[in-house]
Amino acid sequence: MMTVLVGYASAHGSTREIAERIGIRLTESGVSADVRPLGDRTTASGYSAFVLGSAVHSRRWLPEAAAFLERHRDTLAHGRVWAFSVGMPAALRGPWRRFAGREEGIVRETFGPLPGLCEHRLFSGVVTREQLGRVGTLALRLLGGRTGDYRDWAAIDAWAAEIAGELRAAGEASASD
Numbered sequence: 001m002m003t004v005l006v007g008y009a010s011a012h013g014s015t016r017e018i019a020e021r022i023g024i025r026l027t028e029s030g031v032s033a034d035v036r037p038l039g040d041r042t043t044a045s046g047y048s049a050f051v052l053g054s055a056v057h058s059r060r061w062l063p064e065a066a067a068f069l070e071r072h073r074d075t076l077a078h079g080r081v082w083a084f085s086v087g088m089p090a091a092l093r094g095p096w097r098r099f100a101g102r103e104e105g106i107v108r109e110t111f112g113p114l115p116g117l118c119e120h121r122l123f124s125g126v127v128t129r130e131q132l133g134r135v136g137t138l139a140l141r142l143l144g145g146r147t148g149d150y151r152d153w154a155a156i157d158a159w160a161a162e163i164a165g166e167l168r169a170a171g172e173a174s175a176s177d
């Protein structure tokens with residue numbers, strides 16, 4: 001069975017914890033996984049399946065995650081890629097929820113060509129006063145939102161289980177070819 005690269009970019013740690021959780025769940029499901037921060041020296045070679053995630057700042061992936069996609073576009077095109085973004089849709093309330101519904105597509109458009117992309121999910125992460133600063137926290141409150149840990153671990157586990165299922169199915173298919 002192949003090893004999956006679970007690569008992440010995280011400014012304040014919530015995306016890293018989601019990546020670590022996905023790595024644990026994949027491993028428990030019999031899919032071996034390397035969980036690594038996406039940086040200049042992170043390599044894509046040797047992998048044919050990728051779970052790549054980033055915190056979202058201003059509706060984009062963090063620069064190191066975007067740079068990884070750019071640098072390894074050819075390798076990623078020959079493999080299968082599951083992408084996840086970590087933002088704060090669940091922190092928003094009322095009419096702003098409708099904007100949150102569009103965020104997944106807006107972030108995905110910034111990826112550029114990624115033919116191996118199987119799926120992109122937008123998860124909610126952690127929103128704190130320290131991250132947003134006084135002005136940002138006030139802005140969030142004015143929009144009816146609240147700071148907090150909005151991670152939905154059941155949804156994250158379910159997604160990891162789906163990925164593991166698809167990889168196992170693909171592995172079995174190629175083994176019986």
Ligand SMILES: Cc1cc2nc3c(=O)[nH]c(=O)nc-3n(C[C@H](O)[C@H](O)[C@H](O)COP(=O)(O)O)c2cc1C
Pocket residue numbers: 009010011012013014015016055056057058059060086087088089103124125126127128131132
């Ligand atoms: C400067 C800044 C900009 C952000 N911009 C967005 C955004 O455009 N959309 C969104 O959904 N969340 C946004 N967020 C929320 C973060 O993506 C969210 O808190 C996430 O959990 C952070 O992940 P991390 O802990 O791995 O850094 C922003 C947070 C910060 C600090």
